[in-house]
Amino acid sequence: MDNSLDSSHSASFWRKYVFSIxxxxxxxxxxxxxxxxxxxxxxxxxxxxxxxxxxxxxxxxFGAWFGELRMPEGVMLPEFYNQLGAxxxxxxxxxxxxxxxxxxxxxxxxPLQIGAxxxxxxxxxxxxxxxxxxxxxxxLISFFVPGGAANSGWTSYPPLAVIATTGQTLWLFGxxxxxxSSLLGxxxxxxxxxxxxxxxxxxxxxxxxxxxQLTTAFLLLLAFPxxxxxxxxxxxxxLADTSFFMPSGLVVSGxxxxxxxxxxxxxxxxxxxxxxxxxxxxxxxxxxxxITEIIANNTRKPIGGYKPMVYALVFLGFMSFVVWAHHMFLxxxxxxxxSFFQAxxxxxxxxxxxxxxxxxxxLWGGSIRFNVPMLFALAFLPMFGIGGxxxxxxxxxxxxxxxxxxxxxxxxxxxxxxxxxxxxxxxGIYYWFPKVTGRKMNEFLGHLHFWPTFISMNIIFMxxxxxxxxxxxxxLWDGGLTYADTTPEGVLTGxxxxxxxxxxxxxxxxxxWTMALFQIPFIFNFFWSIWWGKKVTxxxxxxxxxxxxxxxxxxxxxxxxxxxVTYRGPYEYSVPDAERDFSPQFQETI
Amino acid sequence: xxxxxxxxxxxxxxxxxxxxDFIIYVVHGxxxxxxxxxxxxxxxxxxxxxRRRHPKASYHGIHTHWSTGLEVFIAIFExxxxxxxxxxxxxSHVDAAPNRTDTVELRVVxxxxxxxxxxxxxxxxxxxxxxxxxxxxSNPLGIDPNDPHGKDDIxxxxxxxxxxxxxxxxxxxxxxIHCFSLPVMRVKQDVIPGMSxxxxxxxxxxxxxxxxxxxxxxxxxxxxxxxxxxxxxxxxQSWLDEQAAASAVEYDDFFN
Numbered sequence: 001m002d003n004s005l006d007s008s009h010s011a012s013f014w015r016k017y018v019f020s021i022x023x024x025x026x027x028x029x030x031x032x033x034x035x036x037x038x039x040x041x042x043x044x045x046x047x048x049x050x051x052x053x054x055x056x057x058x059x060x061x062f063g064a065w066f067g068e069l070r071m072p073e074g075v076m077l078p079e080f081y082n083q084l085g086a087x088x089x090x091x092x093x094x095x096x097x098x099x100x101x102x103x104x105x106x107x108x109x110x111p112l113q114i115g116a117x118x119x120x121x122x123x124x125x126x127x128x129x130x131x132x133x134x135x136x137x138x139x140l141i142s143f144f145v146p147g148g149a150a151n152s153g154w155t156s157y158p159p160l161a162v163i164a165t166t167g168q169t170l171w172l173f174g175x176x177x178x179x180x181s182s183l184l185g186x187x188x189x190x191x192x193x194x195x196x197x198x199x200x201x202x203x204x205x206x207x208x209x210x211x212x213q214l215t216t217a218f219l220l221l222l223a224f225p226x227x228x229x230x231x232x233x234x235x236x237x238x239l240a241d242t243s244f245f246m247p248s249g250l251v252v253s254g255x256x257x258x259x260x261x262x263x264x265x266x267x268x269x270x271x272x273x274x275x276x277x278x279x280x281x282x283x284x285x286x287x288x289x290x291i292t293e294i295i296a297n298n299t300r301k302p303i304g305g306y307k308p309m310v311y312a313l314v315f316l317g318f319m320s321f322v323v324w325a326h327h328m329f330l331x332x333x334x335x336x337x338x339s340f341f342q343a344x345x346x347x348x349x350x351x352x353x354x355x356x357x358x359x360x361x362x363l364w365g366g367s368i369r370f371n372v373p374m375l376f377a378l379a380f381l382p383m384f385g386i387g388g389x390x391x392x393x394x395x396x397x398x399x400x401x402x403x404x405x406x407x408x409x410x411x412x413x414x415x416x417x418x419x420x421x422x423x424x425x426x427x428g429i430y431y432w433f434p435k436v437t438g439r440k441m442n443e444f445l446g447h448l449h450f451w452p453t454f455i456s457m458n459i460i461f462m463x464x465x466x467x468x469x470x471x472x473x474x475x476l477w478d479g480g481l482t483y484a485d486t487t488p489e490g491v492l493t494g495x496x497x498x499x500x501x502x503x504x505x506x507x508x509x510x511x512x513w514t515m516a517l518f519q520i521p522f523i524f525n526f527f528w529s530i531w532w533g534k535k536v537t538x539x540x541x542x543x544x545x546x547x548x549x550x551x552x553x554x555x556x557x558x559x560x561x562x563x564x565v566t567y568r569g570p571y572e573y574s575v576p577d578a579e580r581d582f583s584p585q586f587q588e589t590i
Numbered sequence: 591x592x593x594x595x596x597x598x599x600x601x602x603x604x605x606x607x608x609x610x611d612f613i614i615y616v617v618h619g620x621x622x623x624x625x626x627x628x629x630x631x632x633x634x635x636x637x638x639x640x641r642r643r644h645p646k647a648s649y650h651g652i653h654t655h656w657s658t659g660l661e662v663f664i665a666i667f668e669x670x671x672x673x674x675x676x677x678x679x680x681x682s683h684v685d686a687a688p689n690r691t692d693t694v695e696l697r698v699v700x701x702x703x704x705x706x707x708x709x710x711x712x713x714x715x716x717x718x719x720x721x722x723x724x725x726x727x728s729n730p731l732g733i734d735p736n737d738p739h740g741k742d743d744i745x746x747x748x749x750x751x752x753x754x755x756x757x758x759x760x761x762x763x764x765x766x767i768h769c770f771s772l773p774v775m776r777v778k779q780d781v782i783p784g785m786s787x788x789x790x791x792x793x794x795x796x797x798x799x800x801x802x803x804x805x806x807x808x809x810x811x812x813x814x815x816x817x818x819x820x821x822x823x824x825x826x827q828s829w830l831d832e833q834a835a836a837s838a839v840e841y842d843d844f845f846n
Binding site: 159163 | 597598599600601609610611613614617618620621624625628629631632635636639640641644645646647648649650651652654657660661664665668669671672675676677679680681683684685701702721722724725726732764765766767769771773774776777778779780782783784785787797798799800802803804805806807808809810811812813815817818
């Protein structure tokens, strides 16, 4: 590690900006790449929203860009719709949110918050970013192979995914790169947090954000191998004619399939969800960490129950490994197994409520500052609340019979990830921007970003819950027109979807396009502020308490001029008899 | 006002369905109460402890056991939901198969992008099936022409059932995973190739309803819809007779 730090002074352009081994630059690389993928994944969804609101109507202006194979004369084919659906999910989760929450925020701020000069393994860190980058490129290339990108949903269930077009093979290769990246990263986080803490930084003095990153790293390390195995086995089924997931006797379109058979379709689902449920917590835990920092800072008081929150967090991480089959209630599950997974699912809701309640109670007695990071953090609370609450009926196998695979599920997990995690990520960007760049983002543009985004998020996702209760299935290219209660002549009667329920698609799409429009102030603000934002006069502009604010803004290679010493817990705000309303961890006197 | 109409659930036409609806209502009642409670708390706190009104924060914050109390209440409520409603229902739903003497027993086989309904016919025994006999047009189920039990079997693209008698359906798929969804019956079950999974329910309303596919199964997933027709007992019998006559003719044409 020593030579990596020393050589930085005379580092070449490539070493400094491309194959950097500085955790902060790697964090920025992750951040920029992740934000670009987030925007790209969002655009895929905007295209789908046109088709859902106006099925089979040509898309104005942009329709001609996509060619005969995707949108002949501007009308989206089911082939393209299914690609967009699968890739929206894949990109948002594996290339957008996780790289931002863990790769960007984790990489940049974990070493700073524990007073370390860098990550424990800087070269591994670089390898992690580049594996992620290759995974992203592979996913992008897959749009241009014959048959287009993967089109079997982000879950890629066999046999459908095994008999799918070439794009699925690239999806699997892409996933293997992304999983490798996460595994390299997670080992690095664990070692860094256990080995590189500054003097005085005991585990129970670590900021809650670091705790969430530590838990997340364990989840990634222990859960991702299951998906890596599943991806490789599926790849073998596709390329080497094995039958790990292919049962005997398949007949597709009247043709008997040439698989030796004997494989298990459900084995894949178990492997997939063994990763993908902990993955949900990979998406949400760092978000909880970010908003904890911001809520403590802007209420000017300690968070309400640091220890219970840490215990709840560790318990949550552990429990997240034993709830996966609640995604599979309808695969033909007996009473014993379904009772077990219902019970674990109900149990895991309790630590989530403990953390959420602690954050809400923190507000009581505070002196609340309403700056832009705080607005996003406050909005997180009720929005994540809806996301968590709507998980309850899905976690009870009985209620799940009606709600499984409907728009209710889409509404539920988007409330968790979109106005939940994404708001926390926005909050973190506004909050830590001065540390990374030495300049603040513009407050007015921040408000212009926050309020319309907050409102349109709800216009998008609330109607989905209604559509789901009414029984509208997911992943329908025509937005459910086939199931309308008033169908054209010659079509079956007895549909359950009223014109009102189907018409909600238009409301949702308008909401989505409005939201897209109001991301422009953010994008402009982000780039404008890098060069022309208001310069901060102090290294600690928010008057915060954690160690990253002891470093210069932006921190140089190696982070701290002298090794910081930690004297107290992370959220000592408004300490009685203290001179100021914040007592940083790094200052001996209160 | 009828509280049971607040949520936009589809029409209900099965004997067990009210239990599912009931639990959906109870859970949403809890969710609504918690959300409104939290939202009011947050709004009040944000007003009262705004920096303008409360310039100096309190180090100790709130001293209350309310939150612990609330967490215990939620835990007890969840246990009650689980033990009182969801698990007993699930147990009766998957373990307590109806007495097979009075049931209408049939098979439903999913394929991209259609449903094939297979009735055993007058002898009450399904003909043997094998994939080598499959012909997309004339014999989509691959019924063995040499099996005498298959001779009276009826196949239909739509599901016809009588009112008031339990339907016992064996579900399987020829190609990929589908999901057999009867929204008005509150029945939904994945249809998995290589497995045969039973479902049962008792229709309580006559009329025309639908079978939907609820699992992404390929390009035509959105249109994988078939009819679900619930007849009176007599109508169902006459429909069966009609089909038997028609299929006997077809069977002879095809195999002889």
